[in-house]
Every structure is written in structure tokens, then in C-alpha cells.
Amino acid sequence: MNAVVAADDDTELIRHGRYLTQIAGCNDCHTPGYAMSGGQVPDSNWLTGDSLGWRGPWGTTYPSNLxxxxxxxxxxxxxxxARNTQYRPPMPWFALRDMSDQDLRAIYHFIRQQGPAGQPAPAYVPPDQEPQGPYVQFPAPPQ
Known part of the structure; x- marks a missing residue:
């Protein structure tokens, strides 16, 4: 394969990965302010994790810095x-599990080409402890 064809393949893979992170909702949680701004966050801030916690019977989880x-x-x-890890809510781990290898590879290459940025997300907080920062409280499931 020549270098031009390989570069075109990489460009298409990265473009597809960008598209998937948008439509699969990755940015909704993993990009600060994305959902609240209607997606009006610069690409340079995408997928850097968030300090907004998601609290429920499982404890408080935070969207990781991908x-x-x-x-x-x-x-x-x-x-x-992506295939084998079952994350705590609200992460839809089953959506990752069900994606094709091609889609998962595209997401991987898109995020990798974005480069490292931001800080690690806060650590998980067990259900019996109060989180320090802001969080969304999930209601208890119906009995």
C-alpha cells in the first residue's frame, strides 16, 4: 500500500471516529459543557472528562478523561x-460492547489523534460517602 492510500485510510478512519463520538453521545458526558451548550464546545476540549458526578445507588461516578x-x-x-468491561452507571458499557471492531477502532484513532489534554476525572465515590463537587442525583429505582 502506498503512503497516499494509507493517509487517506487514516483520514477516513479518524473522520468516522469523530462522527461516532458525536452521535453515540460520548461528548455528552465526557466533554464538559457539551450537552448544556448544544454541542458548542471546541474540538480541543472534547473528551477531557468532567468533574460533574453522577450519583445513584452505585455511588458517584465521573466521566473519565478519554x-x-x-x-x-x-x-x-x-x-x-470496550468489549469486556462493565462500567458503573450511567456509562452505557453495553453500547461499546455492541459496536463493530471497525467503529471501535475509528473511535480509538480519533481520540488518539486529538492528543492528551486536561486532567484526570475525580475518583469514584462509594454510595455511603458524599461527593465533594457538583453531581446529578439519580432517583432510586422503582420497587
């Missing part, structure tokens, strides 16, 4: 993580 996470993973590690 820009930092992807820098430490190989493509194969990402595929394994």
Missing part, C-alpha cells in the same frame, strides 16, 4: 476494554 486514557492503551487493549 484523551488521557487512550494515550496509555494499545488498539488491542482498547478493543478488549
Amino acid at each position: 484523551r488521557l486514557t487512550m494515550q496509555s492503551l494499545t488498539e488491542d487493549q482498547w478493543l478488549s476494554l
